[in-house]
Amino acid sequence: xxxxxxxxxxxxxxxxxxxxxxxxxxxxxxxxxxxxxxxxxxxxxxxxxxxxxxxxxxxxxxxxxxxxxxxxxxxxxxxxxxxxxxxxxxxxxxxxxxxxxxxxxxxxxxxxxxxxxxxxxxxxxxxxxxxxxxxxxxxxxxxxxxxxxxxxxxxxxxxxxxxxxxxxxxxxxxxxxxxxxxxxxxxxxxxxxxxxxxxxxxxxxxxxxxxxxxxxxxxxxxxxxxxxxxxxxxxxxx
Amino acid sequence: xxxxxxxxxxxxxxxxxxxxxxxxxxxxxxxxxxxxxxxxxxxxxxxxxxxxxxxxxxxxxxxxxxxxxxxxxxxxxxxxxxxxxxxxxxxxxxxxxxxxxxxxxxxxxxxxxxxxxxxxxxxxxxxxxxxxxxxxxxxxxxxxxxxxxxxxxxxxxxxxxxxxxxxxxxxxxxxxxxxxxxxxxxxxxxxxxxxxxxxxxxxxxxxxxxxxxx
Numbered sequence: 001x002x003x004x005x006x007x008x009x010x011x012x013x014x015x016x017x018x019x020x021x022x023x024x025x026x027x028x029x030x031x032x033x034x035x036x037x038x039x040x041x042x043x044x045x046x047x048x049x050x051x052x053x054x055x056x057x058x059x060x061x062x063x064x065x066x067x068x069x070x071x072x073x074x075x076x077x078x079x080x081x082x083x084x085x086x087x088x089x090x091x092x093x094x095x096x097x098x099x100x101x102x103x104x105x106x107x108x109x110x111x112x113x114x115x116x117x118x119x120x121x122x123x124x125x126x127x128x129x130x131x132x133x134x135x136x137x138x139x140x141x142x143x144x145x146x147x148x149x150x151x152x153x154x155x156x157x158x159x160x161x162x163x164x165x166x167x168x169x170x171x172x173x174x175x176x177x178x179x180x181x182x183x184x185x186x187x188x189x190x191x192x193x194x195x196x197x198x199x200x201x202x203x204x205x206x207x208x209x210x211x212x213x214x215x216x217x218x219x220x221x222x223x224x225x226x227x228x229x230x231x232x233x234x235x236x237x238x
Numbered sequence: 239x240x241x242x243x244x245x246x247x248x249x250x251x252x253x254x255x256x257x258x259x260x261x262x263x264x265x266x267x268x269x270x271x272x273x274x275x276x277x278x279x280x281x282x283x284x285x286x287x288x289x290x291x292x293x294x295x296x297x298x299x300x301x302x303x304x305x306x307x308x309x310x311x312x313x314x315x316x317x318x319x320x321x322x323x324x325x326x327x328x329x330x331x332x333x334x335x336x337x338x339x340x341x342x343x344x345x346x347x348x349x350x351x352x353x354x355x356x357x358x359x360x361x362x363x364x365x366x367x368x369x370x371x372x373x374x375x376x377x378x379x380x381x382x383x384x385x386x387x388x389x390x391x392x393x394x395x396x397x398x399x400x401x402x403x404x405x406x407x408x409x410x411x412x413x414x415x416x417x418x419x420x421x422x423x424x425x426x427x428x429x430x431x432x433x434x435x436x437x438x439x440x441x442x443x444x445x446x447x448x449x450x451x452x
Contacts, residue, residue, distance in 0.1 A: 038381065038382070039345045039347075039356075039358070039359075039381050039382075041345065041358045041359035042343065042345060042359065042381075042382060044359075045343065045359060054343060054382070065317060065383055065384060065385070066382055066383055066384065067381065067382065067383065067384050125426075125427050127426035127427060127452070129351075131429060131452055133426070133427070133452040156426050158425075158426065158427060160286075160427060163425070204379060205349070205381075206349035227381075228345060228347045228356050228381045229356060231349065232347070232349075232354065232356040235349075235354060
């Protein structure tokens with residue numbers, strides 16, 4: 001019996017170790033899980049067991065036409081630090097009726113490539129909130145073009161010729177990002193001690209932003225659920 | 239199905255319809271037609287067929303502005319916002335009515351620069367309300383349903399028309415004074431060039447508005 005318990009404890013501790021990053025002397029890390037979920041009022045109604053079309057055994061029953069939060073892709077976890085320099089390459093691929101990504105988180109200074117896999121020449125642009133805009137040179141089918149992003153904020157990549165080709169971009173100075181599906185893990189490791197901001201973003205919902213302090217030899221675990229009510233509540237945080 | 243706010247002026251007009259409406263207005267308001275009905279045309283650079291252009295007038299002196307608050311209603315039957323494009327003004331109230339014909343819940347929210355709101359659970363028969371505080375534009379969504387989204391534009395004016403495509407427009411019953419004619423363009427590649435006009439008792443403006451690439 002004792003042997004079984006010891007083995008069990010060993011296995012549990014091994015699982016815990018594997019989910020946390022290794023501690024690196026002089027460095028820190030932040031890690032966790034990012035997921036999305038329905039509004040708390042919808043969940044509460046489903047949990048009451050109402051026979052409404054949204055309830056199934058006390059849980060939200062995602063039927064056709066509904067946003068299935070548990071299967072959302074393109075959840076972004078972004079880490080901000082002014083010392084990060086832009087310059088990372090990103091690639092978006094344009095088809096005949098949609099882009100490869102509906103959303104993308106990037107840094108000011110990053111290079112944004114667009115590959116034209118559609119059947120016509122396309123002129124892409126990156127538009128900011130006001131009158132700011134960057135325009136690509138015309139891209140023939142099978143070719144690609146690039147710009148260096150010089151704007152922050154909520155941006156939109158589109159094309160002159162085809163309005164269906166749209167990608168929403170979240171751009172900040174000093175941003176590095178990881179794209180995850182709902183329920184997946186993220187990890188930023190080997191970070192120098194200091195103050196950072198971490199942002200969890202989904203293009204249709206918005207974002208939650210948190211300040212974190214990374215200390216040498218310390219790993220921070222931070223799980224985050226993105227839902228309308230949680231995002232709204234975070235806007236009211238002091 | 240688009241519900242147009244300022245019909246018939248909100249509709250893009252063919253040349254014949256344009257002349258018909260203008261003649262009707264002249265007949266109905268013979269005394270002040272030249273002072274009070276502004277007509278014009280919107281042209282887009284490159285001839286692009288931009289959708290949902292909103293042409294509107296703002297007083298050149300915004301301190302003269304005083305608008306009575308209005309109530310707007312947005313229906314949700316068939317998991318669609320109707321209208322899905324709404325023009326409002328600061329101070330207006332917007333009601334969201336769940337008029338679904340079966341038990342379908344909605345959760346309407348917006349995280350736009352115009353207005354942040356989360357209306358919670360919107361069950362069938364519910365009427366939920368917001369008050370618009372400022373000028374600007376933003377999208378609103380239902381968090382439950384994928385394709386439910388709408389757009390709201392808040393302008394400091396009641397003189398506007400929504401045009402499904404570029405072309406002729408008429409803005410009726412415009413008081414005399416100094417105005418700026420503007421066009422709100424959703425397509426982020428384009429912007430409109432505002433035009434200043436003065437309307438007085440004997441004037442009749444037939445203006446041309448340009449929408450150009452940024």
